[in-house]
Amino acid sequence: MGLLIPLLILLGSADLCLAPPLNPRTQPAAPSAPSNSSTNTDPNGSTSAPPPEDSGESEEVRKPIEEKVMRATLPAAHTPARHGETEGPYLIGQRTLVDDYCGWGWVRKEGESWNQARWVAIEYNPKACPPPHSFLPRPQDDKDYLYKLYGAFAPYRAYEPQADVWVDVLQIKGFVSLGPAKESIRKDPPAHGSAKPNRFAERGANIR
Numbered sequence: 001m002g003l004l005i006p007l008l009i010l011l012g013s014a015d016l017c018l019a020p021p022l023n024p025r026t027q028p029a030a031p032s033a034p035s036n037s038s039t040n041t042d043p044n045g046s047t048s049a050p051p052p053e054d055s056g057e058s059e060e061v062r063k064p065i066e067e068k069v070m071r072a073t074l075p076a077a078h079t080p081a082r083h084g085e086t087e088g089p090y091l092i093g094q095r096t097l098v099d100d101y102c103g104w105g106w107v108r109k110e111g112e113s114w115n116q117a118r119w120v121a122i123e124y125n126p127k128a129c130p131p132p133h134s135f136l137p138r139p140q141d142d143k144d145y146l147y148k149l150y151g152a153f154a155p156y157r158a159y160e161p162q163a164d165v166w167v168d169v170l171q172i173k174g175f176v177s178l179g180p181a182k183e184s185i186r187k188d189p190p191a192h193g194s195a196k197p198n199r200f201a202e203r204g205a206n207i208r
Contacts, residue, residue, distance in 0.1 A: 079142060084129030084174025086150055091170070093120075093149040094181055095133065095142050098189055102160045103167055104131065106185055107149060119189040120170040121158040129174050146178035165190045 094114075096105035108117040122131050132147055133139045154169040167190060 079132045079135045079145075079177050082174075082176050083132075084150065084172070086148070086174040086176055088150060089152075090148045090150045090176075092178075093147045093170075093175075094185055095145045095147070096185055096189075097140055097143050100162050101189055102158070102162065103189060104170075106187070107170060114185050114187060117185070117187070118168050120153075120168045121160075123154060123158075123169050123171045129172055131172065132175055132177065144181045144184050146181050148176040148178065150174040150176075160190070163190065 090110075091107040092110060093107040094105050094117075102121060103119055104122040105120070106114060106117040107120050108114060124131055126134075132145070133142045136142060149170060149172050151170055151172040151174070154171050156169060157166040158169050159165075160167050
């Protein structure tokens with residue numbers, strides 16, 4: 001028995017020496033550096049080219065849209081045929097432009113001649129009925145156009161500074177376009193106020 005115990009210890013130590021080596025632990029892979037590849041990969045696996053670098057050149061100017069070009073050159077025929085309140089009494093108005101003179105043009109009653117017409121300035125509410133030329137690119141685009149003008153004369157007059165005169169004010173509520181007139185009205189607007197002997201009396205009577 002005395003020899004049996006040392007023999008068992010010797011055999012056990014031999015088994016430990018002959019045991020196969022353990023597998024080494026798997027080390028985690030080191031993070032790879034970002035690639036300088038010229039393509040980008042999206043989550044779906046497809047690749048796309050990188051955005052072009054700014055070359056320093058200015059961007060190409062795009063041509064204007066054809067619709068906007070047409071809108072900027074609308075003729076007077078594109079004024080609404082009818083706008084605002086168009087019921088009740090009306091006057092026939094012809095848009096007239098005079099250099100260095102304020103006012104909208106001439107108005108007359110139906111059946112009267114243009115010799116009986118009155119030169120007027122237009123007063124309007126932009127939310128209710130702006131003047132016809134406000135729908136056009138330029139105020140002069142409806143020169144010599146005829147309209148039915150609905151509204152009434154104001155109880156006051158407007159001062160025309162270039163000619164130093166007072167002109168009638170028509171408060172419009174609506175209009176109907178009648179198209180271009182056959183010819184221009186050959187009639188001058190109210191004359192220069194300084195040519196009238198009672199110009200100061202006229203001005204004083206209208207200041208209220």
